[in-house]
Amino acid sequence: MVALASLSGCKLIANEEGATSSDGVDIFFDDESFDSDKMAADLWDEQVIPYLNGKAGDFGEVIALVAEDPDAAGERFGYRANPDGKPWTIVARLDGTIVATKLDTRAATVDIDEDGDGTADATVQIGPVIRGTVLRDSLDFVSFGDFTNQIDYAKFGKSLNTLVNDTVLNTFPREDLIGREVSVLGVFEIDPSDDRPIFTAAEIKVVEPSS
Numbered sequence: 001m002v003a004l005a006s007l008s009g010c011k012l013i014a015n016e017e018g019a020t021s022s023d024g025v026d027i028f029f030d031d032e033s034f035d036s037d038k039m040a041a042d043l044w045d046e047q048v049i050p051y052l053n054g055k056a057g058d059f060g061e062v063i064a065l066v067a068e069d070p071d072a073a074g075e076r077f078g079y080r081a082n083p084d085g086k087p088w089t090i091v092a093r094l095d096g097t098i099v100a101t102k103l104d105t106r107a108a109t110v111d112i113d114e115d116g117d118g119t120a121d122a123t124v125q126i127g128p129v130i131r132g133t134v135l136r137d138s139l140d141f142v143s144f145g146d147f148t149n150q151i152d153y154a155k156f157g158k159s160l161n162t163l164v165n166d167t168v169l170n171t172f173p174r175e176d177l178i179g180r181e182v183s184v185l186g187v188f189e190i191d192p193s194d195d196r197p198i199f200t201a202a203e204i205k206v207v208e209p210s211s
Helices: 002-006 035-057 059-068 072-077 150-167
Strands: 010-014 028-031 091-100 107-113 122-128 181-190 200-209
Touching: 002 122, 035 150, 035 181, 059 072, 059 091, 072 091, 072 122, 091 122, 091 200, 107 181, 122 181, 150 200
Parallel strands: 122 200
Antiparallel strands: 010 028, 091 107, 091 181, 107 122, 181 200
16 A cells, blocks of 8 residues: 555556567556656756757868768767667758748658758758657767666657757747748757658847848
8 A cells, every 4th residue: 555655646658669568568657747848948958958069060171071980970969878779979060041841740840951062961940849859869978878768868858859849849930931041050860771860959049131
């Protein structure tokens, strides 16, 4: 009875990512007292944004080094928690022109031409659905070991994405975007299967032409 009472703030979660137990389901205790949204908000201005600004390189320089030596690019501009098969997450500043959009989905994106040749060099997620956890995975001061279990770790990644959508992306325009200049501070994962880097933006703004 005492043990059951101590779990009143928890619920059982089936593990969808790990190996299965003998009965086919791994069970973790999801501590509902953990506030991942608060953790994300508390870290954002004080630690996350300063860290990303300090780590970021200009996209042209970054992507050239990625093509030449991905590990060197990762060590200079990125982070990965586990060197064994885990891809690097890279932080970069991207300035360019919107040349294409995909807005008929909740996972909306814009394609950015950085070098002025008229073709897309990177894709930026503009939400409201943000795929992946590269924002979380780019932070060298947050690790899986800081959390009670993988459920809380996953919650934190989702909370960072939600915070970006609610405070940054929801004010980004959705009309008349082709040809507009934008400036992005964001993170992407080195993935050879992608045609171009797919950014998750921490900051994004339209750059109005000077008068």
